[in-house]
Amino acid sequence: MKQFISLKNSLEFGNVYKQGKSYANKYLVMYITDNNLEINRLGISVSKKVGNSIVRHRITRLIREVYRLQQHNLIKGKDIVVVARVNSKGRNYWDMESAFLHLAKLHHIYIF
DSSP: OOOSEEOOSHHHHHHHHHHSEEEEOSSEEEEEEEOSSSSOEEEEEEOTTTOSHHHHHHHHHHHHHHHHHHGGGBOSSEEEEEEEOGGGTTOOHHHHHHHHHHHHHHTTOBOO
16 A cells, blocks of 8 residues: 555646755755645656666665655655656665655755
8 A cells, every 4th residue: 555645747746846945966856845735745756867667667666665664754744856866777775765865854854
Protein backbone atom coordinates (compact mmCIF):
# COMPACT_ATOMS: atom_id res chain seq x y z
CA MET A 1 0.00 0.00 0.00
CA LYS A 2 1.20 3.48 -0.86
CA GLN A 3 2.52 5.43 2.12
CA PHE A 4 2.09 8.94 0.71
CA ILE A 5 0.19 10.98 -1.83
CA SER A 6 2.06 12.05 -4.94
CA LEU A 7 1.69 15.03 -7.23
CA LYS A 8 0.05 13.75 -10.38
CA ASN A 9 -0.24 16.27 -13.20
CA SER A 10 1.79 19.05 -14.75
CA LEU A 11 -0.48 21.70 -13.21
CA GLU A 12 0.44 20.54 -9.70
CA PHE A 13 4.13 20.34 -10.59
CA GLY A 14 3.99 23.76 -12.27
CA ASN A 15 2.40 25.28 -9.19
CA VAL A 16 5.28 24.05 -7.02
CA TYR A 17 7.87 25.23 -9.56
CA LYS A 18 6.29 28.70 -9.77
CA GLN A 19 5.40 29.38 -6.15
CA GLY A 20 7.95 27.20 -4.38
CA LYS A 21 11.44 27.86 -3.16
CA SER A 22 14.27 25.69 -4.43
CA TYR A 23 17.63 24.49 -3.24
CA ALA A 24 20.04 22.22 -5.08
CA ASN A 25 23.04 20.08 -4.38
CA LYS A 26 25.19 17.71 -6.42
CA TYR A 27 22.51 15.05 -6.97
CA LEU A 28 19.08 16.63 -6.42
CA VAL A 29 17.04 19.81 -6.70
CA MET A 30 14.17 20.25 -4.24
CA TYR A 31 11.24 22.63 -4.66
CA ILE A 32 8.85 23.16 -1.74
CA THR A 33 5.65 25.14 -1.26
CA ASP A 34 2.77 25.05 1.23
CA ASN A 35 -0.31 23.05 0.23
CA ASN A 36 -2.73 23.93 3.09
CA LEU A 37 -3.34 20.25 3.78
CA GLU A 38 -2.46 18.05 6.76
CA ILE A 39 -0.18 15.90 4.63
CA ASN A 40 2.83 16.19 2.36
CA ARG A 41 2.59 15.42 -1.34
CA LEU A 42 5.66 14.26 -3.23
CA GLY A 43 6.52 14.64 -6.89
CA ILE A 44 9.62 13.12 -8.48
CA SER A 45 11.07 14.19 -11.81
CA VAL A 46 13.89 12.37 -13.58
CA SER A 47 14.79 13.64 -17.05
CA LYS A 48 15.81 11.48 -19.98
CA LYS A 49 19.18 13.21 -19.78
CA VAL A 50 19.89 11.16 -16.65
CA GLY A 51 19.69 7.82 -18.45
CA ASN A 52 17.47 5.19 -19.96
CA SER A 53 14.18 4.07 -18.39
CA ILE A 54 15.85 1.51 -16.14
CA VAL A 55 18.21 4.09 -14.68
CA ARG A 56 15.44 6.69 -14.30
CA HIS A 57 13.13 4.23 -12.58
CA ARG A 58 15.85 3.12 -10.16
CA ILE A 59 16.54 6.74 -9.16
CA THR A 60 12.80 7.30 -8.70
CA ARG A 61 12.57 4.24 -6.45
CA LEU A 62 15.56 5.40 -4.39
CA ILE A 63 14.07 8.87 -3.86
CA ARG A 64 10.67 7.39 -3.00
CA GLU A 65 12.26 5.03 -0.45
CA VAL A 66 14.26 7.85 1.16
CA TYR A 67 11.06 9.88 1.47
CA ARG A 68 9.11 6.90 2.86
CA LEU A 69 11.66 6.29 5.60
CA GLN A 70 12.10 9.97 6.47
CA GLN A 71 8.54 11.32 6.12
CA HIS A 72 7.90 11.12 9.87
CA ASN A 73 10.82 13.57 10.33
CA LEU A 74 9.40 16.17 7.92
CA ILE A 75 7.04 19.06 8.66
CA LYS A 76 3.54 18.37 7.29
CA GLY A 77 1.53 20.49 4.86
CA LYS A 78 4.07 20.80 2.04
CA ASP A 79 4.18 20.00 -1.66
CA ILE A 80 7.65 18.68 -2.45
CA VAL A 81 9.10 18.17 -5.92
CA VAL A 82 12.45 16.41 -6.16
CA VAL A 83 14.31 16.66 -9.45
CA ALA A 84 17.19 14.24 -10.04
CA ARG A 85 20.30 15.70 -11.63
CA VAL A 86 22.54 13.87 -14.10
CA ASN A 87 25.12 13.20 -11.35
CA SER A 88 22.58 11.04 -9.49
CA LYS A 89 23.06 8.28 -12.06
CA GLY A 90 24.72 5.25 -10.47
CA ARG A 91 24.48 6.53 -6.90
CA ASN A 92 23.48 4.28 -4.04
CA TYR A 93 20.77 4.70 -1.41
CA TRP A 94 23.07 6.39 1.12
CA ASP A 95 24.16 9.07 -1.36
CA MET A 96 20.55 9.83 -2.23
CA GLU A 97 19.49 9.88 1.42
CA SER A 98 22.32 12.27 2.29
CA ALA A 99 21.40 14.58 -0.59
CA PHE A 100 17.68 14.50 0.28
CA LEU A 101 18.26 15.24 3.97
CA HIS A 102 20.72 18.02 3.13
CA LEU A 103 18.05 19.76 1.05
CA ALA A 104 15.33 19.13 3.64
CA LYS A 105 17.51 20.81 6.26
CA LEU A 106 18.14 23.79 3.96
CA HIS A 107 14.36 24.16 3.52
CA HIS A 108 13.90 23.89 7.31
CA ILE A 109 11.36 21.07 7.01
CA TYR A 110 13.49 18.41 8.71
CA ILE A 111 12.67 17.84 12.39
CA PHE A 112 15.65 16.53 14.32
